[in-house]
Amino acid sequence: NSELFTLTYGALVTQLCKDYENDDDVNKQLDKMGYNIGVRLIEDFLARSNVGRCHDFRETADVIAKIAFKMYLGITPSITNWSPGGDEFSLILENNPLVDFVELPDNHSTLIYSNLLCGVLRGALEMVQMAVDVKFVQDTLKGDSVTEIRMKFIRRIEDNLPAGEE
Amino acid sequence: TVHTSLDVVDEKISAMGKALVDQRELYLGLLYPTEDYKVYGYVTNSKVKFVMVVDSSNTALRDNEIRSMFRKLHNSYTDIMCNPFYNPGDRIHSRAFDTMVNSMMMQVC
Numbered sequence: 001n002s003e004l005f006t007l008t009y010g011a012l013v014t015q016l017c018k019d020y021e022n023d024d025d026v027n028k029q030l031d032k033m034g035y036n037i038g039v040r041l042i043e044d045f046l047a048r049s050n051v052g053r054c055h056d057f058r059e060t061a062d063v064i065a066k067i068a069f070k071m072y073l074g075i076t077p078s079i080t081n082w083s084p085g086g087d088e089f090s091l092i093l094e095n096n097p098l099v100d101f102v103e104l105p106d107n108h109s110t111l112i113y114s115n116l117l118c119g120v121l122r123g124a125l126e127m128v129q130m131a132v133d134v135k136f137v138q139d140t141l142k143g144d145s146v147t148e149i150r151m152k153f154i155r156r157i158e159d160n161l162p163a164g165e166e
Numbered sequence: 167t168v169h170t171s172l173d174v175v176d177e178k179i180s181a182m183g184k185a186l187v188d189q190r191e192l193y194l195g196l197l198y199p200t201e202d203y204k205v206y207g208y209v210t211n212s213k214v215k216f217v218m219v220v221d222s223s224n225t226a227l228r229d230n231e232i233r234s235m236f237r238k239l240h241n242s243y244t245d246i247m248c249n250p251f252y253n254p255g256d257r258i259h260s261r262a263f264d265t266m267v268n269s270m271m272m273q274v275c
Binding site: 003006007009010011013100101103104108 | 245250259
């Protein structure tokens, strides 16, 4: 039963909207919070899922969609739209438990409601030495038929600096 | 008309007293017939009141249809309550709610 989770996330987002006056700041905060969750969540994930090191970005995509999303959100997004170089792909979510019952009011049309997810993915992958860029390109809250997250591999992180908290 | 019927709703609620409240008793039935309209009431456990005003010329509308309309309204209302952007007491601006109400009204007109 994920209603408490959905309602908690909703309360978080609306509180941020009250605290920061514009959507852009809220989006940044959500990303930051997500990042802080991601750098910690990855340890739990690796311990519970027992997956080994991924050999390429395609494997990473599979693990994220089929294991991680399933484990933490109970959904399995599909992987599509691979770039020719194999460094970018899309996750398509038919439904997103974070947004159950949510309707974006007109005065928050630029809010990226689920932006926390982008931060989580970015933070988690950084801890396994991958720098990625994650962003929403479609959102059911904005009228699109599906929610689409675009993930782009930037580079491998060679120097193991301790994870900075942003 | 709606304000008078709200008084009737309050009367009926206080008459119910400590009766066990279940689905059937949430529905208050025909509150108050006038020349032009029939007014039906429904109250939730949280004292949220739904009032439906129906044109008297619509005699085809049966009691169980009204009940099911109130049930749908109640379900949509709880969905709206779950929207974190909705503040209880505000005017309802939900697209989903409007769509549901419109389709319901089209069925009976």
